[in-house]
Amino acid sequence: xxxxxxxxxxxxxxxxxxxxxxxxxxxxxxxxxxxxxxxxxxxxxxxxxxxxxxxxxxxxxxxxxxxxxxxxxxxxxxxxxxxxxxxxxxxxxxxxxxxxxxxxxxxxxxxxxxxxxxxxxxxxxxxxxxxxxxxxxxxxxxxxxxxxxxxxxxxxxxxxxxxxxxxxxxxxxxxxxxxxxxxxxxxxxxxxxxxxxxxxxxxxxxxxxxxxxxxxxxxxxxxxxxxxxxxxxxxxx
Numbered sequence: 679x680x681x682x683x684x685x686x687x688x689x690x691x692x693x694x695x696x697x698x699x700x701x702x703x704x705x706x707x708x709x710x711x712x713x714x715x716x717x718x719x720x721x722x723x724x725x726x727x728x729x730x731x732x733x734x735x736x737x738x739x740x741x742x743x744x745x746x747x748x749x750x751x752x753x754x755x756x757x758x759x760x761x762x763x764x765x766x767x768x769x770x771x772x773x774x775x776x777x778x779x780x781x782x783x784x785x786x787x788x789x790x791x792x793x794x795x796x797x798x799x800x801x802x803x804x805x806x807x808x809x810x811x812x813x814x815x816x817x818x819x820x821x822x823x824x825x826x827x828x829x830x831x832x833x834x835x836x837x838x839x840x841x842x843x844x845x846x847x848x849x850x851x852x853x854x855x856x857x858x859x860x861x862x863x864x865x866x867x868x869x870x871x872x873x874x875x876x877x878x879x880x881x882x883x884x885x886x887x888x889x890x891x892x893x894x895x896x897x898x899x900x901x902x903x904x905x906x907x908x909x910x911x912x913x914x915x
Contacts, residue, residue, distance in 0.1 A: 682879065682909065684711040684738050686889030692722035692729060699733045701899055711763065713887050715740040727760045736763035742795050744768035747778035754779045758786035766835055769794035769822035776829035791853060794826035795835045799858030816840050820847060827852055838878035845882040857887040875905050
């Protein structure tokens with residue numbers, strides 16, 4: 679898939695999501711992807727996935743499964759049946775859970791990419807220390823990514839700040855999906871480890887997940903087109 683950008687459809691209703699997808703499909707190539715997370719999926723369920731696919735958007739189902747291996751395997755199997763292009767689980771669920779998730783999607787009619795979430799981009803080193811995790815965010819990301827690769831997952835969700843180290847350690851085929859993307863004039867909101875789209879690509883990210891800078895823009899289509907053009911030209915966004 680050659681499209682780098684995934685728009686986070688973190689809205690409250692299916693109607694809002696469909697309206698945004700309609701606008702984006704009219705102003706940009708439908709090869710852009712839609713990321714469906716907990717907020718929209720809780721509100722609309724599988725209909726959110728079906729709506730995005732009907733609009734021509736591949737779906738990244740961002741539900742970050744984290745449970746016992748059997749439960750996570752069942753959830754991944756169900757997600758694959760929905761036709762999602764990519765989904766994720768939490769790397770901290772452990773090796774048995776990661777292997778069960780991988781095995782669950784192997785026989786799908788169209789196998790989705792399976793990613794592991796390392797450390798949320800909203801967490802800083804101080805946050806990790808507070809919850810009892812030793813080492814920096816970067817150190818924990820590197821360790822969890824190695825476990826995910828060993829368990830046969832396709833890549834990880836990480837901050838673009840960690841992308842260079844992960845690329846060197848895990849090779850060119852290991853996918854790096856980076857949320858926490860902010861434009862030069864954007865507020866960081868609740869994110870701690872942010873970069874601009876251009877920086878993320880230069881650091882080695884394969885796919886960029888961008889939410890509020892696009893969805894809360896006065897003109898989401900113009901903002902998206904500006905980001906795409908900046909990536910093509912190698913200029914800051």
